[in-house]
Amino acid sequence: MDFFKKSKQITRGKTLFSILQKGLLLVMFFVGGQLMAQQTITGLVTDDQGPLPGATIVVKGTSNGVTTDFDGNFSIKASEGDILVVSFVGFENQEVTMSSNQDIVNVSLTPDNELEEVVVTGYGTQKKVNLTGAVAAVSGEVLEDRPILNVGEGLQGVIPNLNIDIRNGDPTTSPEFNIRGFESINGGSPLILVDNVPMDIGSLNPNDIESISVLKDASSAAIYGARAAFGVILITTKKGKKGKATVNLSTEFSWGKPIMRMDPITDPFAYATARNVASLSTNNVVSYDDAYMAAAKIYSDNPTPENAWFRDGTTLNYVGYNDFMNTYLREWIPQQRHNLSVSGATEKSNYYVSLGFIDKKGWIKNDDHNIDYDRYNVLAKVNYEINDWLEMDTKALITIEENDQPHFYNWDVNINSFARMGANATHFPDLPFYLTPGDRSTYEQHIGQPFMTVSPIPYYEQGGRNLNKQVDVLLTQGITIKPMKNMKVRAEFSPNYTYVDIEDQRTRVRGIAAGRSLDLSDGGNNLVYGNGFSSTDYMEKSFEKRLYYVFNAYADYTFEPEGSPHYAKATLGFNQEYGKQEYLRGKAYSLITPKITNINATVGSQEAYGSASHTSLRGVFYRLNYIFQDKYLLELNGRYDASSRFPTDDRYDFFPSFSAGWKISEESFMQDLTWIDNLKVRGSYGELGNQLLGDDYYPYIPTMGSGTSNYLTGSGSRAPYVSPAGLVSSELTWEKVSSTNFGIDATLLGDKLDVSFDVFTRVTKDMLMMVEQPSILGTSAPKTNAADLETKGWELSATWKDQLNQDWYYGVTLALSDSQAEITKYDNPTGALSEYYTGQKIGEIWGYKTDGLFQNDADITNDLSALGNNWKAGDLNYRDTDGNGIVEPGNNTLANPGDRGVIGNSSLRYRFGINIDLRYKNWSLNTFFQGILKGDYFPPTGNWNAFWPWNAGNAEWYYITDSWSPTNRDAYFPGPHIGYNDKKNYSVNDRYLQDASYIRLKQLTLNYKVPADIVSQIGVRSLNVYYSGQNLWDATNMRAPLDPEVRPTLTQEYYKNRTHAFGLKIGL
């Protein structure tokens, strides 16, 4: 399951600390030597790469222990018959029994067998080999050496059925996590915990992460009860390790190139010609008259700045082409990341402190107005043993995020309009003359003044900013008590404080109210200067404060008598959480001057808005593990939970689960099969609740809405109003999710092949359903627990790895998964297709079948009037499936869907990730591909959405080359129409359904570890240099400009990047 070998935190630096340690050992040596009749044993501890500093050597059964020095040497006092235990994190322990007169012991440690790997589970850990639930874990190493901003980017495709979607390249956009597919009609998401505290992990520093565990099935997640219905992601942060103090410094610079799949028409003449064809076909008028066409031709043949403008009477028109991509968009977006961490341990304590900094710029070329994202991360952890039964730990996790971007004025002048700026001018031109030779002086004053109508440029150059600052502080104080042998009690209290400060400055911008045409009939006097979309100016400031308290207390007791075939462990715990959110917003209109952006410096009307909410949760949980003969595994989990989100009587519920495993490979009859290292089958069943209702904190309490309307009851009087309460159901309770899981884990061929396979069924029962009621109800239907859903799926992960010889190593890991969901119960009495219905496969796309494009007017025999008017050759031939001569949508019910049927499914299936790891001596190359094998997508047809020819303002070459005409009968698209006037060819249909499968090279990292002899000369412990690329290559059947990963939205504001990063890591 674990693709990446556990990291070895090798410490090879001489520090003051290690010298002190040595001195201490020396003292011990002398003191010890005088008290006992022991001999001094010296030795060297090595691994396959050489001496191992910081390894621990303990005389078994005593507290007598030492660590190896920088050169791997140690010396210790021991007597004959003593057993020396040599250990180091990440390596198997080795025991050496002292024989008489032995004074030299050299030990070579071998890396931990992965079977002994320990995985973090809910409120505890478990040996991977003994897991009975569906748990996947990766080490934080997977996130290293990559120019990623957040954990989500790093985990995409790594764990099968941990599905992560990242909508765009905006660093402030949180990735969406999902485990095992469609959750509930009400949505739902995995519970994400950082060291046991629910947190937004978008701003977490990936470098601070020690490990990530994903609890997929009910049995492993049951301990989290009512929030874990759709899985749990556990993130454990790094902590100090035994051994010498280590200082790690990493620095990385990267350059991202926006992934734009556009191919704009750069020739205005070609554009206008094609546009006229479309316009004539739809509206029977041309969009561009002869004069324009003639001028466009001149520009097209000779694109000079003068030719970009032509005179039509007293009007000056633009016919040029604006290469906005190269003029205003950055070719490379810079980003930098720096991390510093210090960790170490003394005998009684350990510590880990890290500082992280990220700076990412946006896509605007102009540096002064570019988007700027900065993030500072601090993690400080101290763990100290007060005495042999008491341990305290303190943690502070602080994140400061700042984002500075232009204020959003209007869609028309957002980055989206870049796409349609091509045929528009951006500034008053500098021409030798304007209407008549010699009139330049009349217009000189206007030269260079910005145009306001479709150009975003004046808005980000002169406009206000949107400043967003978020501070997140998580403090944890924990206490661990070992009251007796084999028993551990832990309590921890974590307040999490989040503070958000947003300042939105809508300041006035000034320029010429024009886009592409200038009326100069009055010598420039009638040029209109205005504020475009910025005439209503305001300052808005908002604060949000979120407090979240988590208290956990849990104890475990291990029963493991020496020599007995029984092993048992019990965990019992209590969890309580409380959250409160407060929000305050003030807005004041009419700034005195755009230069002073403070709410005080305004003269217009003012608005204030506030809100507050709170929620609480409490639960008691247990886990029992039982292992017999190290072969038969049994685990019981459960939780009794209560949530403030439900009515008093329905507030409490019990969620039990159990799982069992059989390590077949341990059976005697298997011992002959030496090629099987490990083979285990396991199964689990459990029930969980879903209380995740998003922001609906009081779904059972009817409340009246209130607010202040902008309806004016008199001059300056906004109308305060109170609106009626909605309908609520008084007997609302949790959605119940039960899941069944069967899995098999196998390690074969001398640990070379590691395979894990799971099948699961997840039934979501009593889904809170907001039935679409007939509109006469006059309000949204209350949520009631009334619908069921079943999700089925499987997941596979397989790793093949081989150390070919001393120099060569390679490993290949595949993660593949699938899931499908179906509605098994839903109250939809009329079978309306606008709602869910029983038997519906989630993601179904209803549409028409088609038979190509009409090649001749005479081919149009069916009545297509229900889909549009004015059918002609080149239009889409919708199939009349019922043969009644009319193509129609029926009444939109299952019983009568007209000629429509299910033509595809938008669920993304067979998601995969392939990781190839190659190492040669000091070089390593890691490549990671990720993608989806099956899924359909019908592009949205709303105005200004890309894809459909002439539906959006921008125009691409394929509009011309791939639209039907009598001479281009095999074209993909129909004969051209102006899409926002005539969408008859865009009714959902199978011809334009897109295959959403893709493969993308997410990551390619080449790392070089500078050899030790060179490194030691420059006085550092280790030095790595690397190159890492993200999103370097992709393949998809999806037609440009659609991007398979950005699919759900076509109005992309912040492009994803292809990123090249260069980094340096230094260990001191």
Place this chain on the structure above:
Amino acid sequence: MKNRTKNIIKSFAVLFMIYGCNDSFLERQPLDQISDASFWNTENDLMVYNHSFYDMTKNDNTYPFLMGHDDGFDSHRISYLHYDGMSDNTSPRHGRHSSYAQIRAGVYNIPSSVGANAPAGWYGYKGFQLVRAINIGLANYGKAVVSDEVKNHYEAEARLFRAMFYANKIKNFGTVQWVDKEVTLADEDILYGARDSRDLVMGKVLEDLNFAALNIRDNGDQNKLSKSAALLIKSRICLMEGTWRKYHSLGGESTYLQAAADAAKELIDGGKHSLHKGAAGRTYNELHSQESIDGNSEVIFFQRYERGARTNHVQSYNRGYNGGATKSLVEDYLCSDGLPTSLSPLYKGDANYTDIFENRDPRLRQSILHPADQAIYNYGNHSADANTYPRIQGMPGGLKTYTGYHIIKVYNVGSAHASYNSSVTPGISLRYAEALLNYAEAKAELGGGVISQADLDISINKLRDRDGMVHLTSTPVMDPRYSTDGISAALVEIRRERRIELFFEGFRYDDLRRWKQGKKLEQKDYGMRWDDAHKALIDPDGKVTVKSGLVGGVPYIEPYKGTDFETPKFDESKHYYWPIALDVLSQNPKLEQNPGW
């Protein structure tokens, strides 16, 4: 060890006491919302509750009554200024207004969802949130400790909203489900019930109107409903229902016609309102182009817009989208002798573009741009537009129409060219002039096509007096163009007066439907005369792209020629009512689609 264990268990017990045994920990009530139980006490409670009706109904897409203009980009599609695009008054050709053109040409389909395009999407079979809010209010006003007068006032206000909502649904969809209580999930007979009869619904509407007119305060408020508003709304709705019943042979019209006449008469007799008196020669135009109409004696109710609070961009969109007025409209204005252009010796014809303005009802030149008036109105693409007008699609520069007839009613250069969404063009939802027209029409209908001179003198002739137009007599000459409409010459003139006076205010399409004159929409739209002389005069460079067609052998601009809307249809068996959107029907098939769809 034992003692230590005990102590630890003890301390945990204490922790559990603090955290565990406190049930109120899980009791979390809303912190920022009002509960039903603590409301409904004072008059202020009732007032702010009723404010929610104003808040909801300012969404004119869902509630197309008391209409104003939508906000920002949505100004382009929802406003009463665009509404005439469905009729023979204007010829919108802009792509964004193709929904209006589709209705006008009878080429619209059943929309898949009520959120889709017009009709039945825009202005569609939706908005029952308002009915629910009103019915909940009506069930609770009684709880307040206030006088009956107060209670009745707010009840009247609520019921007036309900009446407008239902009358609008009846007008567009024929029948509708009537509910006068809060519907719950238990009311399956309602949720999955059929539509109620027109008789039942309109009977209830009339009850609401009567109660409202009797009990609402006579407070002269222009931004909230008042007694004047109630009377005008009552006359409007009852006239709609009365004439619809009469011309669609549904029977029972006299009750409604009488109620319409009575309500209008009460408003007239009340004497609180009078027609706007403004600058000579611009008094009609001025009312509609002013940004500030506070306290205007003619305006009974308006949607108020103010910078920084509620603004629109409607004029900016509309000037480019309305396409221009039609030949049919322009020719309907009387000549200054009170005779129609078809009869008057004063009519100079249209051989010369400016001749059409000669000797005409003064409202023509205040509604349609005379080239010589460009400076007066600052008409054009900006305030100092030096282009010559009229301008037609295809010509370079300036502000263009599709018909050649530029509409200047409502046009205000400051509002039309205001920076994006910063205009405060008021929405005049109710004005006194309509009451005069409603009165005259109701009286004439009640009189079987005959109306007394006295009734004309207190109604239509007041309108005529405002601009110095000759009076209408009770026995006018029949305009031969309307002689086959099957109505008296007096009614012809009353309807003409209505078309002229209320042009561009969103009445025409509804009027044609209630008069069962849908066939008028089968007549093609034309614009100005487009013979060689006009081409040479207006478009010497031959830039105009709009086609022309022959009317009586003379070429006129034909704005829809070559488009989907070239040959308008009006199927009398289906087009009087709009189709109900598919998603509405699929949720309750018993609503049943309207006939013919």
